[in-house]
Amino acid sequence: MKELAIFLSKSLLGWLAIQVCFTVVFLLYLRLSQKNSLPDEQLPKTAVILCLRGADPFLTHCLRSLLNQNYPQYDLKLIVDSHEDPAWKIATDTIREQKATNVQISPLRIARQSCSLKCSSLIQAVSELDDSYKVVALVDADTVVHPNWLRELVSPLAHPKVGATTGNRWYLPTGRYWGSLVRYVGNVSTVVQMYLFRIPWGGTLAVKTELLHRTELLDKWGQAFNEDTMIRKVLEKHGMQVKFVPSLIMLNREECELPSLRYSLMRQLLSARLYHPLWLAVVSDVVSSILMPTLVIVLFLVALLSGEWNIAGLSFGCFSIYTVGLLLMMLTLEQGVQQVIRKHGEPMTKLSALTVVKMLIAIPLTQWVYGLAMVSSLGMRKVNWRGVTYRIKSPWNIRLVEYRPYQVSNRADNSKVSI
Numbered sequence: 410m411k412e413l414a415i416f417l418s419k420s421l422l423g424w425l426a427i428q429v430c431f432t433v434v435f436l437l438y439l440r441l442s443q444k445n446s447l448p449d450e451q452l453p454k455t456a457v458i459l460c461l462r463g464a465d466p467f468l469t470h471c472l473r474s475l476l477n478q479n480y481p482q483y484d485l486k487l488i489v490d491s492h493e494d495p496a497w498k499i500a501t502d503t504i505r506e507q508k509a510t511n512v513q514i515s516p517l518r519i520a521r522q523s524c525s526l527k528c529s530s531l532i533q534a535v536s537e538l539d540d541s542y543k544v545v546a547l548v549d550a551d552t553v554v555h556p557n558w559l560r561e562l563v564s565p566l567a568h569p570k571v572g573a574t575t576g577n578r579w580y581l582p583t584g585r586y587w588g589s590l591v592r593y594v595g596n597v598s599t600v601v602q603m604y605l606f607r608i609p610w611g612g613t614l615a616v617k618t619e620l621l622h623r624t625e626l627l628d629k630w631g632q633a634f635n636e637d638t639m640i641r642k643v644l645e646k647h648g649m650q651v652k653f654v655p656s657l658i659m660l661n662r663e664e665c666e667l668p669s670l671r672y673s674l675m676r677q678l679l680s681a682r683l684y685h686p687l688w689l690a691v692v693s694d695v696v697s698s699i700l701m702p703t704l705v706i707v708l709f710l711v712a713l714l715s716g717e718w719n720i721a722g723l724s725f726g727c728f729s730i731y732t733v734g735l736l737l738m739m740l741t742l743e744q745g746v747q748q749v750i751r752k753h754g755e756p757m758t759k760l761s762a763l764t765v766v767k768m769l770i771a772i773p774l775t776q777w778v779y780g781l782a783m784v785s786s787l788g789m790r791k792v793n794w795r796g797v798t799y800r801i802k803s804p805w806n807i808r809l810v811e812y813r814p815y816q817v818s819n820r821a822d823n824s825k826v827s828i
Contacts, residue, residue: 410708422731454483454544458488458530458531458534458546462526466827476512490517528630551578552661571649574654576653578596578613581660587667609641611637663825664826674782678783695779706773732773
């Protein structure tokens with residue numbers, strides 16, 4: 410047992426060292442990356458597409474921010490699931506309030522049976538664009554953007570080898586629900602991983618319009634469950650890159666309850682399994698981050714029960730160093746990202762001693778929740794999302810098996826809770 414304890418301890422601390430290196434690389438990129446915004450006359454005409462089903466908690470804020478961009482030529486294209494959808498009234502009211510003229514709102518006319526509703530909406534919106542639109546930008550309803558968001562998203566596309574640009578989301582660590590905290594802890598790792606693997610995030614994403622047609626990405630969306638994870642692999646086949654833009658890390662203030670988080674993670678991991686170009690690397694990361702610390706704590710309990718105090722001390726000490734190391738790494742990342750978010754006009758997030766203690770407790774809780782979600786997602790063949798059911802047979806064999814207009818559900822008494 411002693412040899413096993415030494416092996417696991419070395420492996421766990423070695424993995425911590427690797428994670429620290431990844432974090433340092435990410436933080437250096439945040440610090441050293443320079444914004445390169447184009448002047449008005451060089452910015453191409455852009456279509457911003459927002460697909461809606463259900464009224465997300467910050468939808469009004471999202472729409473207001475999109476309608477007030479510091480960008481010379483852009484139009485907002487809203488595709489709403491149906492006229493009866495609660496998002497339709499919020500959107501029309503906000504458009505009227507803002508007196509916006511550069512926005513079009515349309516219902517989803519054809520819910521394709523071979524892909525997700527979002528992919529159907531994207532295909533409809535892109536297919537209706539004329540040749541004057543040189544860039545297509547995608548955004549999610551839970552993203553509240555800053556005034557220079559579109560300018561900073563589109564500007565790097567001037568480079569001939571950059572085919573797509575993206576940002577990422579960053580959650581608040583001060584939520585009232587444990588689900589919010591677990592989502593925050595997990596997302597910290599995900600943001601770094603997506604940067605390293607150059608995986609775009611559909612909540613803030615821009616693609617050159619001509620690439621959508623030349624790469625046949627629209628055809629792929631017509632058979633897919635997810636629109637963004639596949640983009641890196643598709644573009645690389647045509648010699649193009651995905652560029653991560655640090656100034657487009659977007660703060661998300663939504664809350665999340667633990668039961669709904671688990672199913673949301675299962676959907677995300679399913680999408681990664683279907684379309685991630687380095688899925689085995691994702692699996693390795695999950696195994697290293699979840700299985701090893703779990704084995705170490707199990708060994709600690711076994712040693713404790715059998716009276717092998719030296720092994721128990723070694724295991725507990727290693728687990729404690731690993732967990733505290735992850736906490737310090739998260740706090741460092743939080744400070745680094747806060748420097749970016751503050752430039753958007755957001756106030757600095759203040760972490761109380763109680764919040765830091767909750768973050769420490771949330772680390773092993775996150776490992777177990779993610780581990781359970783990973784195992785559950787491996788056999789996932791059916792997905793339910795906001796009242797829609799899909800059957801997943803393979804990456805390009807998706808079936809919409811049940812559809813109905815969105816129904817408002819009874820949520821927790823908190824307007825910030827994700828739907």
